[in-house]
Amino acid sequence: xxxxxxxxxxxxxxxxxxxxxxxxxxxxxxxxxxxxxxxxxxxxxxxxxxxxxxxxxxxxxxxxxxxxxxxxxxxxxxxxxxxxxxxxxxxxxxxxxxxxxxxxxxxxxxxxxxxxxxxxxxxxxxxxxxxxxxxxxxxxxxxxxxxxxxxxxx
Numbered sequence: 061x062x063x064x065x066x067x068x069x070x071x072x073x074x075x076x077x078x079x080x081x082x083x084x085x086x087x088x089x090x091x092x093x094x095x096x097x098x099x100x101x102x103x104x105x106x107x108x109x110x111x112x113x114x115x116x117x118x119x120x121x122x123x124x125x126x127x128x129x130x131x132x133x134x135x136x137x138x139x140x141x142x143x144x145x146x147x148x149x150x151x152x153x154x155x156x157x158x159x160x161x162x163x164x165x166x167x168x169x170x171x172x173x174x175x176x177x178x179x180x181x182x183x184x185x186x187x188x189x190x191x192x193x194x195x196x197x198x199x200x201x202x203x204x205x206x207x208x209x210x211x212x213x214x
Contacts, residue, residue: 063091063092064085064086064088064091064092065090065097066088067084067087067088067091068081068084068085069084069087070084070087071083071084071085071087071154072084074127077131077138078131078132079126079127079129079130079131079132079135080126080127082126082132082135083123083126083127086123086126087123090119110177110178122139125138125139
């Protein structure tokens with residue numbers, strides 16, 4: 061309960077409007093639900109981590125509607141019309157790219173970066189290679205430090 065009250069008060073801290081109160085309350089409820097459902101110390105790996113990160117991103121972006129809306133009725137209007145006029149996921153993505161003027165190159169760059177993030181989170185071979193590279197980098201730093209000491213002693 062303390063957690064929920066803290067988030068509601070943080071919403072009020074942002075402004076004296078029902079939208080800020082709702083914004084804080086939504087975050088507080090989400091935190092309380094997460095604490096009730098997720099075991100303490102749970103660290104998801106691989107796909108579960110990516111799915112959890114994406115879920116958090118979608119939740120927070122949705123909550124920003126409350127933060128930016130002038131009233132709760134405006135926020136409700138946005139929520140109820142956010143996907144209207146667009147048929148299907150592909151149509152939605154095409155329309156969204158047209159509206160925000162995303163080039164094919166920028167989309168490809170984002171896809172490559174997200175793929176690299178996914179590969180980074182996959183356990184196994186990639187982590188072994190990364191650890192080996194980090195060990196080599198540490199050895200190199202030690203050699204650089206020794207060289208610096210040798211030169212500075214002259």
